[in-house]
Amino acid sequence: MDDLFPPFEPDPNEPKPRRFKPVPFRMIAPNMITLMALCLGLTAIRLAFEGKFEPAAIAIIVAAVLDGVDGRVARLLKGTSRFGAELDSLADFVNFGCAPALILYGFALFHLRSVGWIVALIFAIAMALRLARFNAMLDDPDRPEWKKDYFVGMPAPAGALTAMLPIYLHFLGLSFEGWAAPIVLVYVLAIALLVVSTVPTYSGKTMGKRVPRAWVLPIFLAGVAVFGLFISFPFEAMVAVSTIYLAYIPFGAAQYRRRARQDLAAPVPASPAADIPS
Template sequence: MARAPKAPRDPALQGDKPSDPQLHLLKLLPNLVSILALCAGLTAIRLAISGRIAEAVFLIALAAALDGLDGRLARMLKSESAIGAELDSLCDFVNFGVVPGLVLYLWGLRSEIEIGWIAVLVYAVCCMLRLARFNVGSRTADPAEKTAFIGVPSPAGAMLALLPIYLSNVTDVQLPPLVVAAWMVAAGALMISRLRTPSLKRMTIAASWARYALVAAVAGVAALITYPWLTLLVLSLAYLAAILALALAGLRKGGERA
């Protein structure tokens, strides 16, 4: 008599575990950096509520630095993944869309509660739209972004939005709440604009200038540590001047073609 074929073993009943691919712990480092940036941003809110605005701004700047690091680490370790990209985008929205608006609101917009909160909402929505556009554009290579960004990136937008705080600490000039609110909305508008903005990771220099670039970077870091408010103010103004220069260059090219 022929024997009936054996039924396949069920791993759950037999105690066998399905094969689980192995992952080097080092490849989790980019995601850990993103999470650390998120923790820095959320802690900035707690410090701002306590009135420690300077420390809150420092943590936002730290989150921006970590944001520039996680992507490079992922490419270096060859650990880029869809979940890593989504994690980075969600952290960016909190750190650069929610936190700066709340810090500015707690710092200088309490006397204009309604208008100040509207500015916070507008800024946050602009940051969300900027990140959504960037995520879509990263999947379809945009030739316009080969040498520059289109619109201000969210970390740079956050640092620009905080410019009234830098100015207040450098000059002791407290801008009126309506001006602060208008500036926050303007920073949001720059993020969703079609203006070309500088991109350090896409800029190139002659090899003979590399030593000077390194010296300038060291001097910049030293200035940031020694004179943080003045350095942040100067960097923000220089960034705005670079955006203006690119816009004028684009208009000039358009006029020549016409």
């Protein structure tokens, strides 16, 4: 039997098997933040099944904060990647599409039975379509630079947070019994339509890249004040933020149209070939 499998010495000149290159931590850190946000979204679904709507809403709010952080961390560390972009889109669909739809269904839409479930489905699917459109528009090479200040339609985190406005009001003392379910249904359907619409909304992505030195300390104080308000009065703050955001949408759309008209009226630079005499 030993003759069938004789021992042998490995060839010292044989090339070593190729190993994968190590991945730098700056590429991993943003994806870890995205995964933490995804865990919060999935936990929010579990809490909604258990009837714990207050911590479920807070989990979605924190997931939205982490969603705003991961992209900025990736750009700051120069750790952007195609993998991270795809993971972020999948996490956004769960956190801001599936989770809010199930929370709202368990909170009020279940009173309307199948009709309420259909609206929950519409909200979740609207988020999927909005994210697919966003990913497709990233590859548009002819998109003007100023359009990066605007989203096409309501972004997914904003749509999820504003859709849960009835839940915030409920925890401030406004009762949402079975009679209020049709109102919640119409409101959620309106948010879903805003998500898939072509209404431009201000993104604020390019805001704050350079801060004047005189504004640094006031910004610190304002940040501490806002953080304290959200910790002490979370649902009051979310009602105020959701209301202000919805009220600002017409102003952002008007600003977008004004900048679009200015872009069309701007003179087109002459081609160098046009300056060559014939």
